[in-house]
Amino acid sequence: MSRKKLALFTATGCRTCENMVLDIHYQVQRLDRLFEIVFWPYALGSQLSDLDDLRSIDVCLVAGAIRTRSDRQAAEKLRGKSGLLVALGACAAFGGMPGLVNRSQASGNPPSPVAVDIDPQSEPVLGELEPQVAALGQTVAVDYVIPGCPPTQPLVWAAIQAALTGAGSNTHLSFAMSRLPKAVAQAIASGVLPPRGTVFAGEKAVCASCSRVKQEKGFSKVIRPFQDYESTGRCLLEQGLVCQGIATREGCGGLCTGVGIPCRGCFGKAEAVYDPGAKMVSAISSTFQTDEPAEIEALTAQFHDLVGTFYRYNLPTECALLRPRSRC
Amino acid sequence: MKDFEPKIIAFLCNWCSYVAADAAGVSRLTQQPNARVIRVFCSGMVDPGYVIKAFASGADGVLVAGCHPGDCHYISGNRKALRRSRLLERLLLELGVEKGRFRLEWIAASESPRYVEVINTMTDDIRRLGPWVTSAPEAEAACLKRPSDLVLDGQRPAAATSG
Numbered sequence: 001m002s003r004k005k006l007a008l009f010t011a012t013g014c015r016t017c018e019n020m021v022l023d024i025h026y027q028v029q030r031l032d033r034l035f036e037i038v039f040w041p042y043a044l045g046s047q048l049s050d051l052d053d054l055r056s057i058d059v060c061l062v063a064g065a066i067r068t069r070s071d072r073q074a075a076e077k078l079r080g081k082s083g084l085l086v087a088l089g090a091c092a093a094f095g096g097m098p099g100l101v102n103r104s105q106a107s108g109n110p111p112s113p114v115a116v117d118i119d120p121q122s123e124p125v126l127g128e129l130e131p132q133v134a135a136l137g138q139t140v141a142v143d144y145v146i147p148g149c150p151p152t153q154p155l156v157w158a159a160i161q162a163a164l165t166g167a168g169s170n171t172h173l174s175f176a177m178s179r180l181p182k183a184v185a186q187a188i189a190s191g192v193l194p195p196r197g198t199v200f201a202g203e204k205a206v207c208a209s210c211s212r213v214k215q216e217k218g219f220s221k222v223i224r225p226f227q228d229y230e231s232t233g234r235c236l237l238e239q240g241l242v243c244q245g246i247a248t249r250e251g252c253g254g255l256c257t258g259v260g261i262p263c264r265g266c267f268g269k270a271e272a273v274y275d276p277g278a279k280m281v282s283a284i285s286s287t288f289q290t291d292e293p294a295e296i297e298a299l300t301a302q303f304h305d306l307v308g309t310f311y312r313y314n315l316p317t318e319c320a321l322l323r324p325r326s327r328c
Numbered sequence: 329m330k331d332f333e334p335k336i337i338a339f340l341c342n343w344c345s346y347v348a349a350d351a352a353g354v355s356r357l358t359q360q361p362n363a364r365v366i367r368v369f370c371s372g373m374v375d376p377g378y379v380i381k382a383f384a385s386g387a388d389g390v391l392v393a394g395c396h397p398g399d400c401h402y403i404s405g406n407r408k409a410l411r412r413s414r415l416l417e418r419l420l421l422e423l424g425v426e427k428g429r430f431r432l433e434w435i436a437a438s439e440s441p442r443y444v445e446v447i448n449t450m451t452d453d454i455r456r457l458g459p460w461v462t463s464a465p466e467a468e469a470a471c472l473k474r475p476s477d478l479v480l481d482g483q484r485p486a487a488a489t490s491g
Contacts, residue, residue: 275384277419278376285412293410300414307422320384321423321462 004058004164006031007039008088009078011071011136012098013064016150017089018042021061024153024160034164035059048074057082059163061146065091065098065316066134068127079140084163088156090149090266092136093199095316097149099133100308102316135317138324146200149266149313152252155179159200162188176200179209179251201251205270206263210245210254214238218289222302231260237287242309247279266313275320277310334388334454338363338447339374343401345393345435345443352440359444360451363391370394371432372405376416379430383420384462389429389454391446396434406434424463428453 008018022028022043038054039046048070060082066072079085090096136142146159154176162184177185181203187194202208212235219240223229229239236243236257243262245254249270256263269276288299303309311319340346346367352359368374371394382390392413394406413432420430431450435443 274377275380277423278380278416281376281415281419282412285415286408288411291404291407291411296411296414300418303415303418305422306415306419310419319423320380321425 003034003036005038005054005056006035007054007057007060007078007082008037008043009039009041009060009062009064009074011062011064011075011092012067012133013089013091013096015042015063017061017063017092020150020153020156021088024157027157031160034160048077051077051081054081059084059086059160061086061088062136063088063092065096066130066136066139067098068129070127072130072139075136075139084143085136085140086144086146086159086163087136087142088146089151090147090268090313092142093145093147094268094314094318095133095135095138096313099135099314099316100312102132102322103307132324133316134324138317143196144194144198144200147249147267148201148252149264151200152255155200155251158188162194162198162200179253199249199268201249201267203271204250205273206245206248206250206252206254206257206267209250209252210235210257210263212236212257218287220289220295220299222299225262229260236260236262237283242280242284242303244276244280244310246283247273247276247310264312265310268314269318276314276318277306278320280310281306332455332459334362334451334459335386336363336389336391336447336450336454337382337387338365338391338393339368339371339378340365340435341371341394341401341406342367342369344395344399344437345371345433347437348393348435348440348443351437352443355440357440357444359447362451362454363447370400370402370405371409372400372402372407374409376412376419379416379420383425383429383460388457388460389431389450391431391433391450393433393435393443393446396436399436425460426457428457429460 008021010018024031037044038057039050041047057078060078062075062078062085064071066075087093091098144159144162146155148155158176158180177188179202180200184194184198213233214235215238217238219238221240223240225241229241237246241262243257244265245257245263247269248263248265249267251267265276273279288296290296290299315322317323340349349365371392374392379390392409394409395401397406397410400406409432417430421427433446435446
């Protein structure tokens with residue numbers, strides 16, 4: 001089997017997703033046997049201009065949000081050369097944390113200091129910005145999506161295997177497949193390309209794989225993760241923490257909630273959820289212990305920055321009121 | 329702005345507010361024709377998602393009306409609606425939906441004049457605020473950017489399956 005050509009690129013992002021590709025344990029040796037890595041600025045120091053010499057790429061993993069014009073150009077260039085384009089991580093999949101800037105309705109570049117000579121070598125300046133931060137899928141067509149901040153290793157490996165279509169089952173992969181929708185898992189196991197647009201994560205909410213116990217009790221005080229609460233056993237939402245598991249797609253296996261940290265929603269919204277913010281409002285307020293108007297008012301006042309919390313990773317794509325309106 | 333007519337989605341509970349709206353019509357009380365009524369069984373079943381979806385689909389205001397606290401046909405549905413509405417109001421405010429566009433009101437079956445008053449004041453308030461426009465940009469080519477539209481079909485499966 002000839003090696004497939006693999007490219008990796010991060011637009012606007014922290015590059016942890018690329019680290020996650022290196023962090024697939026022993027599989028990383030097989031990565032080199034299966035793929036010829038033709039373009040990877042992070043690890044190989046490739047330049048964007050190197051892309052012009054490449055005839056084609058088989059599989060391209062792109063992480064990061066589309067924030068600057070050069071991000072968009074790179075994404076378009078990679079799309080044109082790639083057989084399969086995979087959005088890697090929450091930023092590429094949903095816009096991610098950089099997407100929160102869309103709230104400020106910034107149009108164009110922030111004002112730069114006037115009449116100061118800047119030496120671009122010693123003081124690099126920001127490239128030209130797009131009017132709004134976009135996810136990769138809002139800029140170019142995307143074949144597969146691997147959500148997560150960062151995506152977990154089993155899902156990354158499952159997606160790579162799927163892109164190869166020459167899958168061989170092993171323990172690492174079977175964990176991922178147990179989290180994936182059945183049809184996708186079967187496709188990977190039998191060496192068929194999963195349908196275009198497949199999200200490499202589960203279908204239900206994180207609660208489905210969370211081991212915590214619900215007692216159907218309400219809370220009367222909002223708790224933040226640095227404060228004192230029961231980190232084992234009980235459902236975090238019922239204790240008064242903002243845990244977004246109920247609105248979030250599963251696939252992580254409840255990693256954060258398992259160690260007592262409330263879910264932050266990095267896998268995007270679950271399949272059945274219309275708007276993650278609305279779902280969280282519903283989930284939180286139905287866990288209020290009180291029915292008294294004054295106490296409801298007092299409890300509500302304890303929450304801060306609802307948009308930044310509920311749409312932490314997916315404002316540009318999954319917020320029903322702020323995502324770009326389509327005319328079709 | 330002169331010929332702006334607000335679109336108000338009114339979720340009315342089957343047992344009180346809908347009856348009040350019905351009675352308002354029967355008693356020929358004058359009301360502004362801007363409310364689109366959706367009858368629901370209880371104000372407690374109006375999920376915040378319904379309200380957000382109404383705004384996302386072009387509504388300028390959303391009214392949720394139910395029985396007075398204590399009068400709920402299902403015992404506590406309207407209290408649940410109240411619990412939700414405070415947090416939802418805050419979320420809407422942060423998303424750029426001004427105060428006054430979303431209202432929760434208690435209207436008993438016998439209070440048809442109250443229903444008319446709520447609809448009229450709400451319509452006037454929203455007429456003053458103007459149409460609700462999201463700050464999000466129009467997706468210039470999102471419709472074209474679906475994978476099936478963009479990709480040259482002969483090219484990709486070949487790249488994906490070769491080897």
